[in-house]
Amino acid sequence: MSISLDTKTFNVEKIREEFPILHQKVNGRPLVYFDNAATTQKPKAVIDAISRYYSTINSNVHRGVHHLSQLATQAMEDSRLTLQKHINARESYEVIFTQGTTDSINLVAIALQRSGLIKSGDEIMVSALEHHSNIVPWQMLCEQSGARLVVIPMNEKGELSVEEYRALLNEKTRLVAFNHISNALGTVNPVKEMVKMAHNVDALTFIDGAQATPHMAVDVQHLDTDFYALSGHKVYGPTGIGVLYGKEDILEKLAPYRGGGEMIESVSFEKTTYAGLPHKFEAGTPHIEGAIVLGTAIDFLNEVGVENIAAHEADLVHYGIERLSSVEGMRFIGEARNRAGLISFVIEGVHPYDVGVLLDKMGIALRTGHHCAQPVMAYYKIPGTLRASFAMYNTRAEIDLMMEGLEKALQMLR
Numbered sequence: 001m002s003i004s005l006d007t008k009t010f011n012v013e014k015i016r017e018e019f020p021i022l023h024q025k026v027n028g029r030p031l032v033y034f035d036n037a038a039t040t041q042k043p044k045a046v047i048d049a050i051s052r053y054y055s056t057i058n059s060n061v062h063r064g065v066h067h068l069s070q071l072a073t074q075a076m077e078d079s080r081l082t083l084q085k086h087i088n089a090r091e092s093y094e095v096i097f098t099q100g101t102t103d104s105i106n107l108v109a110i111a112l113q114r115s116g117l118i119k120s121g122d123e124i125m126v127s128a129l130e131h132h133s134n135i136v137p138w139q140m141l142c143e144q145s146g147a148r149l150v151v152i153p154m155n156e157k158g159e160l161s162v163e164e165y166r167a168l169l170n171e172k173t174r175l176v177a178f179n180h181i182s183n184a185l186g187t188v189n190p191v192k193e194m195v196k197m198a199h200n201v202d203a204l205t206f207i208d209g210a211q212a213t214p215h216m217a218v219d220v221q222h223l224d225t226d227f228y229a230l231s232g233h234k235v236y237g238p239t240g241i242g243v244l245y246g247k248e249d250i251l252e253k254l255a256p257y258r259g260g261g262e263m264i265e266s267v268s269f270e271k272t273t274y275a276g277l278p279h280k281f282e283a284g285t286p287h288i289e290g291a292i293v294l295g296t297a298i299d300f301l302n303e304v305g306v307e308n309i310a311a312h313e314a315d316l317v318h319y320g321i322e323r324l325s326s327v328e329g330m331r332f333i334g335e336a337r338n339r340a341g342l343i344s345f346v347i348e349g350v351h352p353y354d355v356g357v358l359l360d361k362m363g364i365a366l367r368t369g370h371h372c373a374q375p376v377m378a379y380y381k382i383p384g385t386l387r388a389s390f391a392m393y394n395t396r397a398e399i400d401l402m403m404e405g406l407e408k409a410l411q412m413l414r
């Protein structure tokens, strides 16, 4: 990675002080938290903002004329502006608050179906590298509409084959869904190029940005994607909140995902008319404090600097690979040229689960299993991997602790 770390503004020890949860012992040892691809820990700014919301402005939004309701509404809409700026959406109403990436994908899949935009004989394309949440909703859409699910193949390194992708695209392709960064392997996909190729056959594009947004700057206008999704809890924010970005003209064409309060213009038993964007897709009382505090998390991320974070994590990936390479029987799963955030591996003769359990006894949290990407595991003919995934607060010293733990675990297991 060409991005360099600005050591004047990035100090990992200072950053660690911002995360109270890191300063504890697990099973009598200092916690080493390497499960950041599953969820990140929260800085004090985020924890305090949740408490501040409930202590000062808690109220329902968009419906009250009273003081607290106005403050809560303002704070939520300010957060939408923060998100708009962060991903460089053209309009704030192109940013829809959802429960997270999974919810964003389901929203689009269901809305496409409701709008009659997917028909029998159409094709929906996903990549071989996807998380289940970027497979199953499209599969359900195919089952209900009679469309066909087509898969972009991957290679042994864990990269998508752009040439095969080009060959699969055709006039029947309606939508292509792929991740920006794979949660199982860390592969960074050539998403801008993939969007352009999909647009050449007039297909829509959906980028799952759950793993990219914690590690890199994202510009949806530059990518020119039709949809982009992210999860708050992966970017140091609360769980149960996320964003769906969609281009205005396409969102306008989509029928609402859920019906209820907040998403209507007028309701009668004869006919209901819907609110404009973004409210058309935000039925019911939203996750108000989540939406507000997601903005706080994004401010925190930008204060540290996404480029600093990327450079720091690239160093950890590089160092981790170097250290792990010395382990007898090591097999890295996923060795894409362009990768970020994590290392996935198996060790000959031992089950990832057993290693994970022993590491936990030493206070080291790694993920073991299929990482909600069973097709990726099937490709490599393995049940799962061990995954060390990094965040801004991780250190080389923690990788050294993982190595000590791993050596001990292997002595016990072999």
Ligand code: PLP
Binding pocket: 037, 038, 099, 100, 101, 102, 103, 131, 133, 134, 179, 181, 182, 183, 208, 210, 211, 231
């Ligand atoms: N897509 C990817 C690549 C992920 O890593 C994840 C979560 O791990 C998801 C989608 C689902 O995100 P969420 O559970 O926040 O909806």
